[in-house]
Amino acid sequence: MSQMKHIDNTPSTPGKFKIEKSPYNRLRLQFSLAKIIFWSLVFVGLIFVFFYRSPSSSSHVSSDLFRRSLRTSSYGGPAWEKKIKASAKPRSSNGMCVLVTGAAGFVGTHVSAALKRRGNGVLGLDNFNDYYDPSLKRARQELLERSGVYIVEADINDATLLKKLFEIVAFTHVMHLAAQAGVRYAMENPSSYVHSNIAGLVNMLEVCKSVNPQPSIVWASSSSVYGLNTKVPFSERDRTDQPASLYAATKKAGEEIAHTYNHIYGLSITGLRFFTVYGPWGRPDMAYFFFTRDILKGKSIPIFEAANHGTVARDFTYIDDIVKGCLGALDTAKKSTGSGGKKKGPAQLRVFNLGNTSPVPVSDLVSILEKLLKVKAKRLIMKLPRNGDVQFTHANISLAQKEFGYKPTTDLQTGLKKFVRWYLSYYGNGKKSAQ
Template sequence: MSQLKQMSHNDNSAPSTPGKFKIEKSPYFNRTRWHSSLAKLTLWSFAFLAVILIFFLRSPSSSASIPTDPSRRSLRTYNWGGSAWEKRVRSSARVRSRNGMTVLVTGAAGFVGTHVASALKRRGDGVLGLDSFNDYYDPSLKRARQALLERTGVYIVEGDINDEALLRKLFEVVPFTHVMHLAAQAGVRYAMENPGSYVHSNIAGFVNLLEVCKSLNPQPAIVWASSSSVYGLNTKVPFSERDRTDQPASLYAATKKAGEEIAHTYNHIYGLSLTGLRFFTVYGPWGRPDMAYFFFTRDILKGKSIPVFEAANHGTVARDFTYIDDIVRGCLGALDTAEKSTGSGGKKKGPAQLRVFNLGNTSPVPVSELVSILERLLKVKAKRNIMRLPRNGDVQFTHANISYAQRELGYKPTTDLQTGLKKFVRWYLNYYSGGKKAVE
């Protein structure tokens, strides 16, 4: 607007001598035509500005304008703020047990996040969820988990961990003592399709969270999800926290390894208390549809063939499958033993706790045996398509050494694969209406 006014002022003061303007008719006629052109220019300028203004006012509420590329989801605008919203946030985060903690759970509508948030709420801690509800897999499953948490009194704020203003607002409304950071772009193979989404969530999002936390007073203690994938091409088994983790086999693994190095940096410089948890193939009710046990179940019921991978020379592909309830106990143990951060206002005051733990089951099971168990539980013979393990980031085996977590967290997994899959199948058949929805 000021530029238009300046333009109008400059043009009106321009000399109208024969040396500046070619006069074909009378001076009066030329001035009239010039003023008419300026009026039209001004009118069209205002119209253009109005269109731009309308676009920006309408775009946040228009779902059609939301980019679907996961690496650009930070462009999405979420509705948050206001007295009613703040009241819901405070109510959800209210501590109901003596010596309870207030925990911000990121990725709360995710598989692990839902179970952890629910467990914390049941024991009386104050819990608030944060989730972007992205479409990496069916968002309706995330919404169902959200409804499950709401029935327990946990409110999930819809937002992106890259939204600094939102994170600062949440800490302004509730002085969280702990953060359970589970928000991340999951999956190994999807990184070959959309690498930007992993950088956006697992690196940029983590850094944004740490940047906000470092400046708080007091700083919260942070427990976050790393992954067993950081062991990459390591051949020494079982995997120990002391083993090398500098040979990632996938971009997902590389971003999780980067997260561990970033955690070290913020602990060293700013005094943040940080605990990383390396999850080993988590499974169970309300799980992720991109995991093998989940889509094997779906495809077996549909009568479709399932890919069963084998390594070179018919080598066995095995995973250290860990049931969700065992993982939850490990997460709560990490929160309960997390020491306070030592920084204040972004300045470190003393040494701060920095830990990383394996959370696995210690009993690797061949994927072929996983299929056999599902066959018995579903009472359907699987159509196995034996395939060579592709070079897409998958590794041949995982096997956790959990002695450190046992000693420090009291972590002790109790659920074998047969028992855990039985609980998953029961949930799956119930959730998908007796299997009818699954085989449609």
């Protein structure tokens, strides 16, 4: 009755009839309320079903973005800012303070740990997407947390979040490693490459150009920009206008975008062309990683060969060598020259190959794995598919050597031994296996 009284006391809207106090009207009102509640529940249910359909469905990208935005909305608060400041604080007052994007990724984890070890302030950023098993990213996050590196969970496309981070910490450097990796996956999910490698990169640079002081930026390009180039070894001066995959095209576009932001806004930018990086805590989508998993499982592994039984080879580069290259690039990066979106003078713009200068045929990689795992691989020789793969990569590293003493020291045999040791200790002897 008191409820009815409340409704009855509500001023009537002009032009609408007033509710009268009859038992019939009361019944009608209760019935309408029940209808409203029912249809609201149906509506909420439909929204829920729409956004949480399986990732393989057509709404893959939108549901993924939705989940990401849900996650990014959880940041904020004094405790959160305190964690950020503690993580980003360098050991000495004039030390480097680095924002590492893609910090829960393979290279990101190793670079973050190395920077922290030598006393730099490091803050990580990662969206923990499910391109490959996110539990591996969580394990890397735990590893970093133990060494004092906090990872903010957000997407590089979140400009509000990025600006907030720069308000909390005046980063001297950004090590931009967040990206959609993988050459072959670009045919399955092209928009994810545009989202991360183009839109995400631009968003990062937009924020970096507008803050004061502007940070210096070092970012991950790729050996794949050499595409169909046949002149070996690949030198930074060689043509890079024939990408063989959308992945390569987005990395090449990134290099041009870097030029623009350097030219207009005075951002100091260094691009690093990584050559097939491998090692402990690596990426399960890469051949050396899933070959290991499948050899242990007794599954056959597809080994590509070029036309006329041509050898397919890669300049496989061990992670510790890549880390040294990243640190060298950061240490020799000059300051950006702009402030608050205005260029004050010319700024540094560089690009370096970071490879091993020693290409190895994929079939030799498999032979090394067979010896280390003590299991014979079931080799399935296949024609190199026309989906982005190139036949051969080989880095000329003289520029990085000259600029910051880059000198890789780990051969494939030694590097794979360390990888296999890690793999077996992480997944167990085939009992728990990589996905």
